[in-house]
Amino acid sequence: MGDHALPGTPPVPLRLRKSARARRISLRISQLDGRVTLTYPQGVPEAEALSFARTKEEWIRQHLLDRPDPAVVQFGQSIPIEGIERRIVPASGRRVLLRGDEVAVPEGAEARRLARFLKELARDRLTGACDEYAEMLGRSYSSLTMRDTRSRWGSCSSAGGLMFSWRLILAPSEILHYVAAHEVAHLVEMNHSAAFWAQVERIFGDYRDQRRWLRDNGAQLHQYRFDTGAS
Template sequence: MPWQAELPFFSVKPPAADETPRTIALGDRIVPYVLRRARRRTIGLSIDHRGLRVGAPSRASLREVESLILRHGEWVVQKLDEWRSRRRPEPLAIVDGVRLPLLGSPLEVRLAVGANRAVWSAQPALTLCLRDPADAARVLEKTLRERARELFLERLRHYAAQLGVALPPLALSAARTRWGSCSLKSGIRLNWRLIHFPLHVIDYVVAHELAHLREMNHSPRFWSIVGQLYPDYKAVRDELKTLAAQCPQF
């Protein structure tokens, strides 16, 4: 039975009578999916925020359906992980005493009255002096961006020296689904929210983007360069996918 890749669905529709929830084992994962039988000629797989959905002709057997899913199991797992990483947690209210991660460790944020500025202390803790409590999120982001730029430049210098390249220009981004990018023209962009993650995760992203100065692709040669800069990159790459789903938003 031929298969057909489909674009993800973006609108939530009420369950149809011919939709059946099922599960299938893909490697060591049990993956739920919804099987929808309809008047169609091919079996199609689609993945969106609801998970895996399979459209199949009424005459297709379950064996044919699951055989196709198994053949494309690696693709299914990869796309499910990508969707999981896009899910954004509920916005974090920046109130007195709130905690959020800084370099993987809890950071307590205190609010005080004063000119809009931030004061770091050793715990670590951060006091935001505010004219208006409504400015808390804006002042916090500005403060964390400054800390991120300082640290990212330090790590770029470290790994650029290892790679034997000049320090590229750095810009901070707030992209929803990308942690970094590299351009031979404009340099490297790193997502400022990486500052929430442990240093070894930041180092992996920095090494990854710097490696693109040698190879602007994801070929075996590219990953070899990443491995020279950061040998344990495979484990950290998987860790980053998990952390992405937990990254605070405010």
Template sequence: MGQITLAGNPLIAVQLRRSARARRLSLRVSRLDGRVTLTLPNAVPEAEGVAFLRAKEAWLRGQLADVSGPVMVGPGARLPVEGVPHEIRTGPGRTVRQEAGVLFVPGPEEQAAARLKGWLRTRARDRLSEASDRYAARLGRGYNRLTLRDTRSRWGSCTHDGGLMYSWRLILGHPQVLDYVAAHEVAHLAHMNHSAAFWQQVEALYGDWRAPRKWLKEHGTELHRYRFD
């Protein structure tokens, strides 16, 4: 992967990526960190890619202006839980308490992020276990284990031996998005591919999956803005 710099104010660093699978030029701006990637099919000269980039400069600068920076989780910050923004405040007690758009976190402020992360992971496991159990029962197939990770490349996966993996950050998004991902991965217990039969199975389990899938594509990276370390 190479890099070029687009002149202007400010300068824009653009990562160049070659792809044997790409059929056309494409320009992508990461909603997480503002990284710009220009993908070129192998047969397209770099000069053509640069010309394409310059033609898209106004659009590109507009996209970069809209990119939000990271959010450090702690008292005073706002954090979504199941799609609803919550203000983080310190509070009494021994566990995190959720009340009408506020998360009260006990203990020293410097430990708030770690406490919230643990609370969110527990909540995510509960919701994802319930959804996976429900869809697996509907499918008539069981799964062997459920694990949570903090992955950026995928929201879930299913292994050949029936293991389900999910990103715990799904708990930050809308409940229907979490439900869709659970249905998607459970459907892989029957179809370890993305064939027409697989998507028919997802629809049979979940219903119309297009809206939550579109939301993840357009807004999913926003869930990685929240930093807990």
């Protein structure tokens, strides 16, 4: 895999990927971080693949412009928690507190404190949801871990280990529950067959609106930066 760029202002970084399985040249722009990947078959010259990317430059740049701008987490800013916009305000005590349309955070490294609180809240909500859905299926999972993944919202290993992006706590509650049901259903069906989706519907109900919401709005959950700001 090589790194190139489309010239211009600003230049657009390109990741080139030669694939023995690819049958044609294709472009993919990550909904999560905006990474542009150019995939091409083994027999196609790199120059031809780059030429293809140049013909798609206008489409690439427009797509990148439509992505949400990064939002630094700091006092006075708002952030969605369980889908509800909350204004970040200083706390009088030592704990992070949810108060209606506010989240109160102790001063000093507030971005990191808020991130830690959100991870704990996500673990609590996801554990409750996964316990409920696993019981409905008569199955059990071996572990539940939280990460800040950028390629997927959750996963289920063959050993029954569940992994979730803690940023799901920013989405409406029904979105978090849908992802929990999706991964728990893999305890029964380790695929995305019709049988798998039947299990999701059995324990969650009609999931189509939630699946569509993630596709259309999921990238926005990654715009919040907890590594900088007034901290």
